[in-house]
Amino acid sequence: NAGVTQTPKFQVLKTGQSMTLQCAQDMNHEYMSWYRQDPGMGLRLIHYSVGAGITDQGEVPNGYNVSRSTTEDFPLRLLSAAPSQTSVYFCASRRGLGDRMENTEAFFGQGTRLTVV
Amino acid sequence: AQRVTQPEKLLSVFKGAPVELKCNYSYSGSPELFWYVQYSRQRLQLLLRHISRESIKGFTADLNKGETSFHLKKPFAQEEDSAMYYCALLTVYQGAQKLVFGQGTRLTINP
Numbered sequence: 001n002a003g004v005t006q007t008p009k010f011q012v013l014k015t016g017q018s019m020t021l022q023c024a025q026d027m028n029h030e031y032m033s034w035y036r037q038d039p040g041m042g043l044r045l046i047h048y049s050v051g052a053g054i055t056d057q058g059e060v061p062n063g064y065n066v067s068r069s070t071t072e073d074f075p076l077r078l079l080s081a082a083p084s085q086t087s088v089y090f091c092a093s094r095r096g097l098g099d100r101m102e103n104t105e106a107f108f109g110q111g112t113r114l115t116v117v
Numbered sequence: 118a119q120r121v122t123q124p125e126k127l128l129s130v131f132k133g134a135p136v137e138l139k140c141n142y143s144y145s146g147s148p149e150l151f152w153y154v155q156y157s158r159q160r161l162q163l164l165l166r167h168i169s170r171e172s173i174k175g176f177t178a179d180l181n182k183g184e185t186s187f188h189l190k191k192p193f194a195q196e197e198d199s200a201m202y203y204c205a206l207l208t209v210y211q212g213a214q215k216l217v218f219g220q221g222t223r224l225t226i227n228p
Contacts, residue, residue: 035218042123042219042220050213090160094214094216104151104207104214105151106153106216108161110160111160
């Protein structure tokens with residue numbers, strides 16, 4: 001049981017390049033999210049998904065696209081990288097809505113450190 | 118609007134001293150609050166949640182709805198408590214759950 005796996009761990013991009021950050025989970029969780037972590041800003045939600053085929057925007061969605069074709073995978077695409085997207089990106093997953101306490105714990109990947117030059 | 122505020126970006130205390138990390142929230146619904154911790158070179162992980170009223174690694178947190186606060190406390194800090202701590206609020210809007218995080222507090226325990 002690997003949990004939440006993100007690839008790559010590190011990436012350097014030139015301004016204008018595109019790339020996809022991969023996220024996969026093997027816990028059959030319905031909810032998946034992408035956050036970016038910046039100093040003094042905490043974790044900000046980029047996009048999230050409540051199940052396969054369903055995605056929605058978070059606080060800071062501009063410049064990013066997502067899709068959820070399977071329960072396991074939730075890739076984050078940078079269409080044209082900008083220096084302002086230099087950050088650490090975290091993917092997280094949770095079980096679905098419900099009353100059970102364990103449904104609400106979020107499990108995080110190890111993060112992807114992205115630098116845009 | 119839902120918001121989580123952690124007023125201290127940095128907090129430094131000596132080993133054995135009490136520690137309190139502050140968290141205030143703004144939410145019109147019934148709050149469900151969590152503390153997450155990120156140790157050096159490790160992934161973010163759940164420390165505790167208010168609904169279970171548990172003590173984890175000596176830490177406790179009490180939800181105060183009157184003051185809209187969920188402060189994290191430990192009576193005697195240990196060096197291994199040094200980490201980044203995030204307060205988080207689970208919100209529900211139009212059937213969708215979102216986890217909203219505060220800005221984080223970096224806790225350093227000095228020997």
